[in-house]
Amino acid sequence: MTDRHRERQGSGDDVPAPLGDTPRHEQADGRPFGFSEASLRGLDDLDARLPPPDALTEPAFAPSFRMTDRLRPDAAAGGGLVRDTSGAARPHYWGHRERLRTRFLDGGHAPMPEYELLELLLFNAIPKIDVKPLAKRLLAAFGDLNGVVAASEHRILQVEGADRWVYLQLRLVDGFAQRMAQARVLQREVLASWDALIAYCRTVMAHREIEQFRVLFLDRKNTVIADEALGSGTVGHVPVYPREVAKRALELNASAVILVHNHPSGDPTPSREDITMTARVMAACEAIDVTVHDHIVVGKTCEVSFRATGLL
Numbered sequence: 001m002t003d004r005h006r007e008r009q010g011s012g013d014d015v016p017a018p019l020g021d022t023p024r025h026e027q028a029d030g031r032p033f034g035f036s037e038a039s040l041r042g043l044d045d046l047d048a049r050l051p052p053p054d055a056l057t058e059p060a061f062a063p064s065f066r067m068t069d070r071l072r073p074d075a076a077a078g079g080g081l082v083r084d085t086s087g088a089a090r091p092h093y094w095g096h097r098e099r100l101r102t103r104f105l106d107g108g109h110a111p112m113p114e115y116e117l118l119e120l121l122l123f124n125a126i127p128k129i130d131v132k133p134l135a136k137r138l139l140a141a142f143g144d145l146n147g148v149v150a151a152s153e154h155r156i157l158q159v160e161g162a163d164r165w166v167y168l169q170l171r172l173v174d175g176f177a178q179r180m181a182q183a184r185v186l187q188r189e190v191l192a193s194w195d196a197l198i199a200y201c202r203t204v205m206a207h208r209e210i211e212q213f214r215v216l217f218l219d220r221k222n223t224v225i226a227d228e229a230l231g232s233g234t235v236g237h238v239p240v241y242p243r244e245v246a247k248r249a250l251e252l253n254a255s256a257v258i259l260v261h262n263h264p265s266g267d268p269t270p271s272r273e274d275i276t277m278t279a280r281v282m283a284a285c286e287a288i289d290v291t292v293h294d295h296i297v298v299g300k301t302c303e304v305s306f307r308a309t310g311l312l
Helices: 003-009 037-049 096-107 114-122 132-142 145-150 164-183 194-205 242-251 272-286
Strands: 081-083 089-091 212-218 224-232 256-262 291-298 303-305
Touching: 096 114, 114 132, 114 145, 114 164, 132 145, 145 164, 164 194, 194 212, 194 256, 194 291, 194 303, 212 242, 224 242, 242 256, 242 272, 256 272, 272 291
Parallel strands: 256 291
Antiparallel strands: 081 089, 212 224, 212 256, 291 303
16 A cells, blocks of 8 residues: 555544454455555556646646737737637637628628728738737728738838738739739720720829839730830839830830829829920830820829820
């Protein structure tokens, strides 16, 4: 019998004394009072399972969430930890992703605020945690979804919680938007699809943080045969080389071009430099019998056409 067994039995004062001279802790046949052989084996097995009295123990299974700042009620969007009907605590956002996906599939994007649409996108970049605070930080930093999608990698990574996977998802959305808008312009007669062309220019350039210069190349039927970016610059300037525009028009066998560039400031009013640059491109194109149909300056909310304003 082990010492633990003896401790459990005590001194024997509370056990009836056996007959004769038999020790108080044993029966006449030598077995302890109150314990069968099966019980003794069970106690031995229990002794083997119990840790030493001075051992430090911890739960065998850690919680499936970590207590971070995101779970503080004053930091998390929605209230940190909540308790279900059984009283168990869980992060407030559990089940939120599935609910949001279901709402989107059932009702579409129209009734959803911008931050929820951005949440749906961020689900693909960041697993498991609550991304609503990040969605709202991105919108606060860039104004709206257009600004978020068009933002540069450097600026996206400056927002707390954003990483390159977030930037990747934004670039994918931007790529899809540009391809879909471009499909309505390429291989179409420009006068019959002028509104689509303007919509494409807005999609591609309106919310860029730096100036970009693009050229739409047209054939003899005024069908758009190519759309190419021929220069990118700074916030207020983009270098344009008229000879490069003329050279590319020759390579594509184009008969006319439409020039497009953006003003990151948001104001599409042509500058003196814009007017001078347009005149130089026109001179280079005239030398090879290519017509400049228009030059469009894209702002954040509107555009200015050189031809419509008499500048061309």
